[in-house]
Amino acid sequence: PRARGSLPGTERRIGRRLLTLSRPDLVPLSGAFIFLTLAVIGEILVPYYTGKVIDLLKSNFDHRAFLIAIFYMFITSMGSSISAGLRGGLFMFTMYRLNKRVRKLLFSSLVQQEIGFFEATRTGDIASRLSTDTALMSRSIAANVNIFLRSLVKTVGILFFMVSLSWQLTLLIFIESPLTIVLQKLYNKYHMKLVQEVQDSIAKSNQLAGEIVSGIRTVRSFAAENEESELFEEKLQATHQLKNKRDVVTAVYLVCLRHIQLAMQLIMLCAGQHLIRNGKMSSGNLVSFILYQGDFGSYVRTLVHMYSEMTHSVGAAEKVFDYLDRKSTVPTDGKLVKETLKGRVEFQNVSFSYPTRPDIQALKNVSFELKCGEITALVGSSGGGKTTCVNLLERFYQPQSGQILLDGRPIKEYEHKYYHNKLGVVGQEPVLFALSVRENICYGLQNCPMSSVTAATQKANAHKFIERLEHGYDTDVGEAGGQLSAGEKQRIAIARALIRQPQILILDEATSSLDMESEHTVQQALSKDTGQTILVIAHRLKTVEKADKIIVIERGMVMEEGKHEELMERKGCYFRLLQRLSHNGEQGMTEF
Ligand SMILES: Nc1ncnc2c1ncn2[C@@H]1O[C@H](COP(=O)(O)OP(=O)(O)O)[C@@H](O)[C@H]1O
Ligand SMILES: [Mg+2]
Structure with missing residues (x-):
């Protein structure tokens, strides 16, 4: 700056x-x-x-x-x-x-x-x-x-x-004004600097106090209370010294100012008395003039002060x-709106690194296709880049190279609201707002009849538990949905995605907190929907097995692609992944 x-x-x-x-x-x-x-x-x-x-x-x-x-x-x-x-x-x-x-x-x-x-x-x-x-x-x-x-x-x-x-007396003013202006400017410069330093110093001690209070357990367990107190006192002392310096500057300024004013008044009175004696001025005029002169000085100072x-x-x-x-x-100014959207998604040689970590490639030359009416499963060990694919589909970031197409057109060409209505995403850690259950489900929608809300919640296996809540659909979910369990939050988030009847549905470990039975119900409901493009990032073998296509992503690269049986036969990446995971898991409970 x-x-x-x-x-x-x-x-x-x-x-x-x-x-x-x-x-x-x-x-x-x-x-x-x-x-x-x-x-x-x-x-x-x-x-x-x-x-x-x-x-x-x-x-x-x-x-x-x-x-x-x-x-x-x-x-x-x-x-x-x-x-x-x-x-x-x-x-x-x-x-x-x-x-x-x-x-x-x-x-x-x-x-x-x-x-x-x-x-x-x-x-x-x-x-x-x-x-x-x-x-x-x-x-x-x-x-x-x-x-x-x-x-x-x-x-x-x-x-x-x-x-x-009296123009003669006015001329005298021009001795005073430059002096005051210079004085005021000097004062502003030092004073402002010191005020800033005092503020910074206070902020520092506040920060230290905050850090110590929030980390009091660490301080206690290392018995560092006295050291911290001394450190805090040092900060206070620094502030104190700066304040003293600031006040001395102000005092010196005021003394100089008063002296200039006093000298001016003396000169003014002597000159005025001379003028009155010579009959060039009345004593009333001199009073008016002196009143003006006092004001004038203060306004000139205000002007200089206001400037800074x-x-x-x-x-x-x-x-x-x-x-x-x-x-x-990542501008959201696309214009494209299609009457009918099939929902075919293509990743073409997509490479991407997060803006906060530009040297590490989260995706390297990733290409795959999601066909309409099919369920595709994205699997791979944690940190492999699955969620990153979803983030790019949501246009949270822009890939550095390659492109993502929807029905053959780059996704950035689509109109923002239209695109996000067609793309339903249930994230890994769904975020709810401190609104009622119903308002959360209808989030971002203009009109939202109750019938479609219940249709969505039934598919998400959420209707029953919502009805059992104290105020049903009007129950407040608390800050960030804190008054609900993780599984309940996930089901509301699924309903929130389903209510838009998206052409493309993405579930990023969206059923991870559900028990086997609820998960099964949700899966059933989803597979009944025909024509939708579904991408699941799942962590249970059962879900993945049934997918039309499985894509294995490791270290930001697509390693394998195919159906469960094919991949098992190939005895490659997918096979090893399953083996590694099923080693200490029960049959059928295998989790990625
Ligand atoms: N917001 C972010 N900023 C920087 N790096 C990230 C961010 N999100 C994820 N990463 C990194 O990108 C890589 C892929 O992460 P992610 O796609 O979340 O993996 P997963 O397959 O478990 O969903 C990881 O190395 C992770 O540390
Ligand atoms: Mg993830």
């Missing part, structure tokens, strides 16, 4: 994008700007009338003029405070709206990303993009622009009044835009 504020071009570009993002808030923002101007005008006029009132008190007292001046002062004060309130409210309103919009955009973009992105990015990073950075970024538009503009308009307005009160604040939030915006602009490397 680049150093903050080093590329003004980037900042301008990001600023422009932020403004474009705020376009839907044009109306409230314009309202806010109008009230901002009104408030500022009012605030500028108040010192002017204060000076007037003082002049009126001194000269031969004119009751009428005095009342009028007081009245104007009252009206402007009131008008400006009402406007200030409306301005603040409208800016807040737009800020929250913008925040909501950016978050929605960011989230939509995030869920489009390929699976590899989520494997490579830490959840904490994604969460902080979604919350902290979007908040900072929205602030930059609403709150910062608000303060920035207010200060800018006020600086200009006050300058105008000061010149009209803005670069800070531009940094946050940049991070958010990085995610917003990120294009998935």
Whole structure:
């Protein structure tokens, strides 16, 4: 990442994008700007009338003029405070709206990303993009622009009044301003750096504390409590020193600032007194001028401060835009929709390595075919690459070479929703959401009549157990389905795949947690369905034996292909696999 504020071009570009993002808030923002101007005008006029009132008190007292001046002062004060309130409210309103919009955009973009992105990015990073950075970024538009503009308009307005009160005194201001600006800039630079260091240091000690608490068993069993406490104290000490440094910097800054201000006021009073004596200025005017001058200094400082604040939030915006602009490397923008899909799947010389482990090939030149209306079994020892084939079929990743065809067309050409409705997958570790049983089964479907839900659950041998649950189909399954047993979860996941009546059904060890009998029922129900292409990754011999074709995958390569009897006769890979496994298993219970 680049150093903050080093590329003004980037900042301008990001600023422009932020403004474009705020376009839907044009109306409230314009309202806010109008009230901002009104408030500022009012605030500028108040010192002017204060000076007037003082002049009126001194000269031969004119009751009428005095009342009028007081009245104007009252009206402007009131008008400006009402406007200030409306301005603040409208800016807040737009800020929250913008925040909501950016978050929605960011989230939509995030869920489009390929699976590899989520494997490579830490959840904490994604969460902080979604919350902290979007908040900072929205602030930059609403709150910062608000303060920035207010200060800018006020600086200009006050300058105008000061010149009209006394241009000679105004010239003196130009001794002060450069001094203040330099001072403020220096302060910002050191202060910001120290603030960041303090935050990092606090984060470090928090991380250490978290690690120790969660690993307390290890700490206890190695009797390392005292060492850990000392380590924690060291971290605290480091934070403490940084904080001291930060506060000393602030103190020095404040002392310098006060001295400049004091010197300025002295010079101002001397020069003012000179002007009054020569009849070039009234004493009321001098009071107004001094009031303005105090304000002027503080607004100039705010402007300088806001400038660095803005670069800070531009940094946050940049991070958010990085995610917003990120294009998935596995795009889901296919268009193809077929009236009738046969469901013939072909792997053609597919080679693939996972993005997080680019040097290890999970699949090497894999070719096979899944015919429609047939059950194909994929077998092989664990880590061989079976699930990887399923992941590629699901388009979680893109193979580095070779291609996967469905009915003769590359799967990436198919329309995303259409494709996933035709492809039913029950994964190795099915994930349910904290919804009701019914909502889980209908996940991602628009309309979903109860009759098709029960049809699916009956096939998955799940209907009976669901009916027995306390609230039947409306039972909440708990976080990640935690309130169900593994076998129950699997059967719901099977029903969830079956309800779409997919042309291609993939069961990746989907019945591993079922007992023999349930598994048998499910298998029976599946084999009754004709015309479907079924791929089972099974771990029980019984299931595999009945398959129309068996494919053996080892170390990412297809080793053998054929029917059970053929492969047994060949006495190759498959035969050895069975032998190895049946060695300590009962007959018929052989598990891969
Ligand atoms: N998400 C992943 N990222 C990196 N490597 C993976 C990932 N998933 C699986 N692998 C690796 O790919 C190889 C094949 O795994 P897999 O297809 O899950 O085997 P199995 O045949 O048991 O289903 C293994 O070496 C595994 O470590
Ligand atoms: Mg697997």
